[in-house]
Amino acid sequence: MENFTYWVPTKVYFGKDTHKQVGTVIKEYGFSKIMIHYGGGSVQKTGLLDQVTQSLRDSGIEYVLFGGVRPNPVLSLAKEGMDLCRREKVEFILAVGGGSVIDSAKCIADGVLNPDMDPWKFFTKEAVPEKALPHGNILTLAASGSETSQSCVITNEDGGWKKGFNSPTHRPLFAICNPELTFTVNRFQTGCGTVDIMMHTLERYLGGKGKNTPLTDRIGEDLLKTVMEAGAVADKKPEDYEARASLMWAGSLSHNDLTGLGRAYVMQVHQLEHELSGMFPSVAHGAGLSALFCTWARYVYRWDVPRFAQLAVRVFHVDMDFENPEATALEGIRRLEAFFESLSMPVRLSQLDAGIKKEDGAVLAEKCSQGGTRVLEGIYLLGKKEMEQIYLLAY
Ligand code: NZQ
Numbered sequence: 001m002e003n004f005t006y007w008v009p010t011k012v013y014f015g016k017d018t019h020k021q022v023g024t025v026i027k028e029y030g031f032s033k034i035m036i037h038y039g040g041g042s043v044q045k046t047g048l049l050d051q052v053t054q055s056l057r058d059s060g061i062e063y064v065l066f067g068g069v070r071p072n073p074v075l076s077l078a079k080e081g082m083d084l085c086r087r088e089k090v091e092f093i094l095a096v097g098g099g100s101v102i103d104s105a106k107c108i109a110d111g112v113l114n115p116d117m118d119p120w121k122f123f124t125k126e127a128v129p130e131k132a133l134p135h136g137n138i139l140t141l142a143a144s145g146s147e148t149s150q151s152c153v154i155t156n157e158d159g160g161w162k163k164g165f166n167s168p169t170h171r172p173l174f175a176i177c178n179p180e181l182t183f184t185v186n187r188f189q190t191g192c193g194t195v196d197i198m199m200h201t202l203e204r205y206l207g208g209k210g211k212n213t214p215l216t217d218r219i220g221e222d223l224l225k226t227v228m229e230a231g232a233v234a235d236k237k238p239e240d241y242e243a244r245a246s247l248m249w250a251g252s253l254s255h256n257d258l259t260g261l262g263r264a265y266v267m268q269v270h271q272l273e274h275e276l277s278g279m280f281p282s283v284a285h286g287a288g289l290s291a292l293f294c295t296w297a298r299y300v301y302r303w304d305v306p307r308f309a310q311l312a313v314r315v316f317h318v319d320m321d322f323e324n325p326e327a328t329a330l331e332g333i334r335r336l337e338a339f340f341e342s343l344s345m346p347v348r349l350s351q352l353d354a355g356i357k358k359e360d361g362a363v364l365a366e367k368c369s370q371g372g373t374r375v376l377e378g379i380y381l382l383g384k385k386e387m388e389q390i391y392l393l394a395y
């Protein structure tokens with residue numbers, strides 16, 4: 001087991017009606033003026049925004065509203081949010097929405113207190129945010145894990161670059177997670193969320209080197225089985241509370257580092273996907289992952305057959321073929337792909353309705369490898385050539 005530091009400071013309020021406490025929660029932290037950040041309209045449609053503002057008024061908290069975050073959130077909107085926060089002397093940002101809204105809030109929080117800094121430099125790793133406004137969230141979609149994660153992922157429309165970076169400033173003060181708020185998430189987004197939650201654990205489980213992590217492995221395996229069961233139920237019964245609750249809690253645990261402790265942290269498929277949804281913003285993150293993952297797995301499994309076979313046996317109930325462990329590993333990947341298809345998720349890039357052409361693979365690889373200067377760490381190093389092959393094979 002590798003050394004690790006595990007720090008997840010976010011306080012989680014989980015369960016029915018928890019969002020109605022938001023005013024009291026924020027008052028306890030001592031904030032009196034906040035910004036409410038949200039997306040393209042779902043929070044108005046469901047009545048959630050009214051409930052949130054009511055709770056804030058009841059607690060005597062002043063607020064400004066700032067909506068309009070689109071999926072795959074953009075830097076230009078976040079910059080507007082930074083200006084608004086400075087102008088209004090906002091003390092705290094409350095994100096109400098899915099991963100895109102929460103990430104936009106994190107980006108704003110970093111930028112507000114660093115007014116002389118180009119916020120994109122944090123994403124290109126030319127600068128580090130030493131301080132940020134505090135933020136918290138009411139989660140409406142189980143998927144990204146951003147509600148407790150240390151990541152923030154933003155698209156710079158200037159060039160179509162989508163980049164993420166990790167920082168302690170990205171850990172929210174609190175996450176309010178009421179599974180009932182996800183009843184209105186449509187079938188496609190529920191599928192995207194199920195895939196993304198699985199990916200955060202699968203990438204840690206398969207992608208990073210590491211030995212002797214039996215507890216981490218078993219936590220990950222049980223999380224994957226739970227998510228597959230719950231995802232299948234939510235796919236058919238969107239208002240099944242227990243299924244939505246399992247997805248929501250798994251979403252937080254899958255990306256708060258728990259399922260990778262003691263192993264090297266790498267995310268090759270996420271890096272490949274971020275280029276995709278950066279260049280083609282209509283691609284939903286979970287759908288992009290679904291379209292790439294099994295091709296990536298078939299490309300790299302040879303470099304760790306025992307690990308892929310372990311996954312196949314323990315999660316996908318494949319019988320171990322001791323004569324031919326490769327066959328066991330491949331059958332596990334096939335069953336994962338079949339699961340994605342059962343949710344009507346794409347398993348090829350050509351199935352994404354985004355106008356992607358086969359020759360775009362070369363451009364995507366050029367961007368992902370930063371002109372051939374970056375390689376992605378993992379059980380098998382991916383340079384520009386390998387990235388392009390994966391994009392082409394996944395088409
Ligand atoms: O914008 P609104 O109107 O709210 O609609 C959203 C959006 O259209 C809708 N939605 C959200 N909650 C709903 C709802 N519709 C009905 N009822 C509800 N309760 O769902 C659509 C997708 O929302 P979005 O926030 O984009 O989805 P998700 O949570 O999957 O977030 C995706 C973003 O997170 C990033 C992704 O790259 C992508 O940009 N990620 C962030 C991570 C992190 N910060 O830790 C890690 C992830 O790997 C990921 O990269």
Ligand code: ZN
Nearest residue numbers: 144196199285
């Ligand atoms: Zn993800």
